[in-house]
Amino acid sequence: MLLAAGAGTVTGTELDEQLDVLTVADFSTPWLTIVWNDPVNLMAYVERVFRRYFGFPPDEAHRLMMLVHTEGRAVVASGPREEMERHVEAMHEFGLQATVARDDA
Amino acid sequence: MTRIERHDTGLRIHFAEGEAGILGSLARQLGAVFDDEADPARARMLPSAYPDDAEADAEFRRWTSDDLVDRKAAAARGIADAVGTDDPASAPTSLDLSVADADGWARALTDLRVTLASRLGIESDDDRVPNTMTGAVYEWLGHLQWTLVETLDELDGVEPAASSDSADPEAPEDPR
Numbered sequence: 001m002l003l004a005a006g007a008g009t010v011t012g013t014e015l016d017e018q019l020d021v022l023t024v025a026d027f028s029t030p031w032l033t034i035v036w037n038d039p040v041n042l043m044a045y046v047e048r049v050f051r052r053y054f055g056f057p058p059d060e061a062h063r064l065m066m067l068v069h070t071e072g073r074a075v076v077a078s079g080p081r082e083e084m085e086r087h088v089e090a091m092h093e094f095g096l097q098a099t100v101a102r103d104d105a
Numbered sequence: 106m107t108r109i110e111r112h113d114t115g116l117r118i119h120f121a122e123g124e125a126g127i128l129g130s131l132a133r134q135l136g137a138v139f140d141d142e143a144d145p146a147r148a149r150m151l152p153s154a155y156p157d158d159a160e161a162d163a164e165f166r167r168w169t170s171d172d173l174v175d176r177k178a179a180a181a182r183g184i185a186d187a188v189g190t191d192d193p194a195s196a197p198t199s200l201d202l203s204v205a206d207a208d209g210w211a212r213a214l215t216d217l218r219v220t221l222a223s224r225l226g227i228e229s230d231d232d233r234v235p236n237t238m239t240g241a242v243y244e245w246l247g248h249l250q251w252t253l254v255e256t257l258d259e260l261d262g263v264e265p266a267a268s269s270d271s272a273d274p275e276a277p278e279d280p281r
Contacts, residue, residue, distance in 0.1 A: 039230050040222045042247060044254045045211060051263070052208070058263050088154045089169045093176055095215030100154050100165075 030103040033077040033087040037068050038097045049094045050076065054087075078103060107245075109252045115203045116256045126195030127242065128249075129188035131217050135181040138220055139174050146223035150177065150216050180213040207257055214250040218243060 035046075043065055051061035054076060067074035077087050084100045091098035108119040120128070138144050151170060155161040185191075187200060187210075202210065221243040222228075225235055234240045258264070 037230070039227050039232060040218050041215060042251050042254065044251060044258070045215065048211070048254050048258060051261075085154065085165060085169075088165075089173065092150075092152060092154075092169075093173055094212055095150065095219060097152050098154070099152075099156060100161075 029081075030078045031081040031084040032075050032101045032103050033084045033091070034073050034099050034101055035064075035068050035076050035091060036097040036099065037072045041096060043069060046096065049091070049096060053090060053094070107249050107252065109249075109256045111256060111260060112201055114260075115201060116207055116253075116260070118200045118202065118253075120195070120198050120200070122197050123193055123195055124245075125188045125198050125200075126190045126192040128246075129185050129195075130191035130193070131242070131246075132181045132184035132188065132213065133191055135213070135217060135220060136178050139178050139181075146220040149219050149223050177213070177216055180209045181216065183209050184213050204257060204260060207253055211250055211253055211257070214246055214253070218246050218250070221246065 046068060047058075047061045047065040050056050050064050051058060054061075056064065064074045064076055077084060081100065088098045088100050106121060107124055110117050110119075138146050139150075141147060151166070151173060153162045154165045154169075183206065187202070187206070221239060225237075225239060225243060226232065227234065227243075234243055
């Protein structure tokens with residue numbers, strides 16, 4: 001995705017500068033994976049996905065699932081943007097409602 | 106009602122009369138939902154990763170949607186092929202699944218339930234499941250998925266998730 005942002009439209013120097021900016025944005029700014037409550041998914045299923053996909057211990061998987069259930073959402077991961085996008089894609093494959101967000105808390 | 110038990114390293118599902126056929130038929134129909142880009146159920150199965158950023162959303166979809174649809178369709182096909190019938194009068198039957206197969210089933214069952222929820226107008230936790238045939242199928246799929254996940258968790262040596270403090274999977278008012 002870095003390459004898709006400006007490749008072919010700028011000079012080498014400009015590209016270097018852009019890449020620097022993008023690198024900072026993509027790797028220094030923490031991004032979040034947020035899972036949202038929805039009316040369909042079963043508690044046990046969400047808990048299993050958290051445990052099996054993210055590798056959370058059962059207690060932590062349960063705590064995060066309950067956060068989703070009671071607060072409407074939970075942050076389940078943070079880190080580089082592309083990693084969060086992989087997580088969100090996986091959550092969508094599991095049928096969970098998930099989004100990527102910049103961590104500006 | 107469908108029963109599921111541990112069997113060797115995997116699990117065994119016992120379908121009552123008609124159940125295998127209904128499941129097979131629904132799993133087969135899910136392929137058509139993925140093919141119809143105007144279907145609201147399809148949109149619900151492919152939610153936005155960036156609801157507040159149209160550009161990032163489009164970019165994310167460009168990179169992920171096709172593969173995601175392919176994998177979801179394959180999971181649904183996995184159920185249809187394993188069940189091998191779409192006859193609503195199918196005979197009672199039993200089926201053995203590996204853990205990996207069963208996890209694939211759990212994913213596809215979510216997509217089936219999301220699709221039925223879309224048809225039933227279930228948009229929030231406050232929406233009741235209508236007392237209709239489709240509503241009954243939706244509840245049955247929930248029961249099937251719940252039992253499947255519970256059995257998978259047992260195979261992992263994990264206590265049945267959430268069952269102590271939440272709920273009855275058949276209670277429509279507390280679906281999660």
